[in-house]
Amino acid sequence: MGEEGTKRLGPVAANLRVVAALGLRSVKQTFRRPQLMAPIIVFPTLLLAIQTGGAGSAVDLPGFPAVDSFLQFMIAGAMAQSVMLAGNSGGIALAVDIEMGFTDRLFAAPISRFTIVLGRLAGTAALGTFAAVWFLVIAFIFGAPIETGVAGALWAIVLVTLTATAVGGIGAAIALRSGSASVVQGLFPLVLVLLFLSSAFFPQELMVEPAKTIAKYNPLSLIVDGLRDPIISEFSASEAAAALLSVAGIGLLGLVLSAAALRRRLRTGG
Amino acid sequence: MGGWRENLATIRALLARAKNEILRVPGAAIPGVLAPTIFYLGLNGVFGNLIELRGFDTDSYTSYIIPVSLLQGAGFTGAATGVNMARDIEQGWFDRLAVSPSPRWVLLAGSVISASLRSLIPATVLLCVAMAIGADFPGPAGLAVAIVLVMGMAAFAACWGSMLALHYRSQAVAPLMQAGMFLIILTTTAYAPLDLLQGWLHTVAEINPITQVIDAARQGFVGEVTWSETWPALLIVAGLISLLGSLALRELRRLAA
Amino acid sequence: MAAIQVEGLERTFAGDIRAVRGVSLEVAEGEIYGFLGPNGAGKTTTVRMLTTLLLPTGGRATVAGHDVEREAPAVRRAIGVALQESALDPLMTGRELIRLQATLHGLPRAEGQRRADALLERVDLSDAADRRVGTYSGGMQRRLDLAAALVHGPKVLFLDEPTTGLDPVSRKAIWEEVTKLNSEGTTVFLTTQYLEEADRLANRVSIIDSGEIVVEGTPEQLKGDIGKPHLEVALADGTPDQAERVCEAFGKPLPSKDGKVLIELERGAAQVAEVVRALDDAGLLVESLELVEPSLDDVFVAKTGYHLEAEEAEGKQDAGG
Numbered sequence: 067m068g069e070e071g072t073k074r075l076g077p078v079a080a081n082l083r084v085v086a087a088l089g090l091r092s093v094k095q096t097f098r099r100p101q102l103m104a105p106i107i108v109f110p111t112l113l114l115a116i117q118t119g120g121a122g123s124a125v126d127l128p129g130f131p132a133v134d135s136f137l138q139f140m141i142a143g144a145m146a147q148s149v150m151l152a153g154n155s156g157g158i159a160l161a162v163d164i165e166m167g168f169t170d171r172l173f174a175a176p177i178s179r180f181t182i183v184l185g186r187l188a189g190t191a192a193l194g195t196f197a198a199v200w201f202l203v204i205a206f207i208f209g210a211p212i213e214t215g216v217a218g219a220l221w222a223i224v225l226v227t228l229t230a231t232a233v234g235g236i237g238a239a240i241a242l243r244s245g246s247a248s249v250v251q252g253l254f255p256l257v258l259v260l261l262f263l264s265s266a267f268f269p270q271e272l273m274v275e276p277a278k279t280i281a282k283y284n285p286l287s288l289i290v291d292g293l294r295d296p297i298i299s300e301f302s303a304s305e306a307a308a309a310l311l312s313v314a315g316i317g318l319l320g321l322v323l324s325a326a327a328l329r330r331r332l333r334t335g336g
Numbered sequence: 337m338g339g340w341r342e343n344l345a346t347i348r349a350l351l352a353r354a355k356n357e358i359l360r361v362p363g364a365a366i367p368g369v370l371a372p373t374i375f376y377l378g379l380n381g382v383f384g385n386l387i388e389l390r391g392f393d394t395d396s397y398t399s400y401i402i403p404v405s406l407l408q409g410a411g412f413t414g415a416a417t418g419v420n421m422a423r424d425i426e427q428g429w430f431d432r433l434a435v436s437p438s439p440r441w442v443l444l445a446g447s448v449i450s451a452s453l454r455s456l457i458p459a460t461v462l463l464c465v466a467m468a469i470g471a472d473f474p475g476p477a478g479l480a481v482a483i484v485l486v487m488g489m490a491a492f493a494a495c496w497g498s499m500l501a502l503h504y505r506s507q508a509v510a511p512l513m514q515a516g517m518f519l520i521i522l523t524t525t526a527y528a529p530l531d532l533l534q535g536w537l538h539t540v541a542e543i544n545p546i547t548q549v550i551d552a553a554r555q556g557f558v559g560e561v562t563w564s565e566t567w568p569a570l571l572i573v574a575g576l577i578s579l580l581g582s583l584a585l586r587e588l589r590r591l592a593a
Numbered sequence: 594m595a596a597i598q599v600e601g602l603e604r605t606f607a608g609d610i611r612a613v614r615g616v617s618l619e620v621a622e623g624e625i626y627g628f629l630g631p632n633g634a635g636k637t638t639t640v641r642m643l644t645t646l647l648l649p650t651g652g653r654a655t656v657a658g659h660d661v662e663r664e665a666p667a668v669r670r671a672i673g674v675a676l677q678e679s680a681l682d683p684l685m686t687g688r689e690l691i692r693l694q695a696t697l698h699g700l701p702r703a704e705g706q707r708r709a710d711a712l713l714e715r716v717d718l719s720d721a722a723d724r725r726v727g728t729y730s731g732g733m734q735r736r737l738d739l740a741a742a743l744v745h746g747p748k749v750l751f752l753d754e755p756t757t758g759l760d761p762v763s764r765k766a767i768w769e770e771v772t773k774l775n776s777e778g779t780t781v782f783l784t785t786q787y788l789e790e791a792d793r794l795a796n797r798v799s800i801i802d803s804g805e806i807v808v809e810g811t812p813e814q815l816k817g818d819i820g821k822p823h824l825e826v827a828l829a830d831g832t833p834d835q836a837e838r839v840c841e842a843f844g845k846p847l848p849s850k851d852g853k854v855l856i857e858l859e860r861g862a863a864q865v866a867e868v869v870r871a872l873d874d875a876g877l878l879v880e881s882l883e884l885v886e887p888s889l890d891d892v893f894v895a896k897t898g899y900h901l902e903a904e905e906a907e908g909k910q911d912a913g914g
Contacts, residue, residue, distance in 0.1 A: 119537025
């Protein structure tokens, strides 16, 4: 079919193309299935609205950071929630692909195996970017300023996208290892626990023990604080570095676990 | 068999089937059972110091937020019933029920009653954990009121979920089922007394009938149990069940359209 | 009284999709009625209307003497249904499912248990009765579905493509059961896309295409009306067009199938040698030659212009991706 005249792509370009195609597929899947979109956008937005109204008086508590409003404080937490649930949703979607046999179709194709995982992560990263932009728009509409302006907004988008990718790796690893959507779905309470035991929804110093101590050492708190500082005050190099280090750590863990899970799946078929 | 005996036997059989979801799918029930407790512990740990603000008529946030999580558990359980019904419709199982001669209300009653009974599981777990971390025991009257309201909310949530399942006939509306319950329960005095709520939430909580239900379920955990606080909540829950139940039944009758 | 009476039944879906366009038929008590047609012809939609799962948008129908719209509960009491999508719960055991079905039809508990045991024995599922349905093979699930449809002793049994996707052994088992049921007096309304199934089981057959019945009769009548055998010629070389030009002299050309040239022969087997000689004289090398007597597929071709079985094969190819 005219292959003699077709110029073949180099292996890197070919793999990138596959990653982009699979990433696009996973984004479309998410937007076409409300069950996947809801945890990423709908529930975090609802929770943001409710917590802002319900716990908004907290800004009057002694020791609460100086903020324009409770909404301004909460935006970073909403982004974190969205990203964690995006990782979980991505894992569920990959597990569904495994259950349906779609991944077998990919494994049988002449592509690098790991592009299958990277494609899923690309999709999760894109959703992370979307979530970051969404909440920045919410902040704009409801009058919560980003104190560092455009730079702070861009930083938020970059950090959220990286976090989504890192968390997505963990979700993908669990999906590849278990092959079961209900197992990945069953981790939803754990995601909630991680969020609550962090500074996502309240300043760590004002939380109640033992949540306060756990939040201090929770890597998610480092990411949220790195996101929040440019929104409510100014950039802090140490906070930013800590956030990036935390993301890198989670990302590395996700990479190692998903590579191992993929190898196991290819070796044993299950 | 006679009419009412036949209907009762059918409801019992549908309850027995619903039990399988918990007993025969390992781990499937755990998120629904644990999530309210996790939410409770989370809210307690995160927002516990809100109690320092003036306006709370208790010094225990741990006790204050119990009803929120109790009703959330009921809401999740009821919404899950709707999701299961949507799955049954999509996969063809519901045709088996639809083609049977059972009255349509009997088919619905099976789902709703099962949700109501199942809601006691997360409620029991939550109450045990709450007592363990120092929440005030509500006394027999407070406990009874809370349990009745939990079961009533679960039935209401199941009617809501069933209505959506029968109308849309797709699991894709699961988020709508869950979000609906989420919203109606949290846009109340869930987090703080009315006077401490801000902006739009204050307005909504004032008119949201579930605020009355939350406050009634809070009796015993915070303050005394009184009939004047209890009966409006019971009436509201009964009214919501009647309304949503009628709508769900209408959708069931229109399933063939 | 007819077991099933249908007059001008119609069903139009949103978007002006006319799935069933004025179907009329009558099924006598004790008959096996075959409803044959390709995917998307309107078979399942018709069945869903007759079993009260879907309301007609036009026409009327009665089943066991009851109107499907106005007397739906009475219809449901009188019918058993095994639908195209096996309406089974994978978490239930076979025994639990049949007992539930018995309860749904108002049978007392002891009676329901007795009938469940008897039916499980009948469909050869006694050994698997206490296993979860999710562990059953496709054939076992269909047998269970059939057993569940029979627990209340229905007057009319609706089977919607009962053997689609089954292996030949399982299919044969279902056929035997259906024949036995009918011999016991049950009226059976059977939809199928398998010609052999309709030919073998049905007393009368109607063919539905694009929502309309195109022909109705006993299989023998329908094949007899078509009448003539045809020759199927596969060439080793040469194009089908060349062969068709040669064969035209001997009879009416039919639509080609699987690359073969088909020609209807007025005098049947007597003309075969003449056709072979003519093809040889034209320099066309014949790979295979088969004289085929009329089948329901021929009836289908005559009435619709295309093969049901070629459509099946294409459909399977498309489904396999």
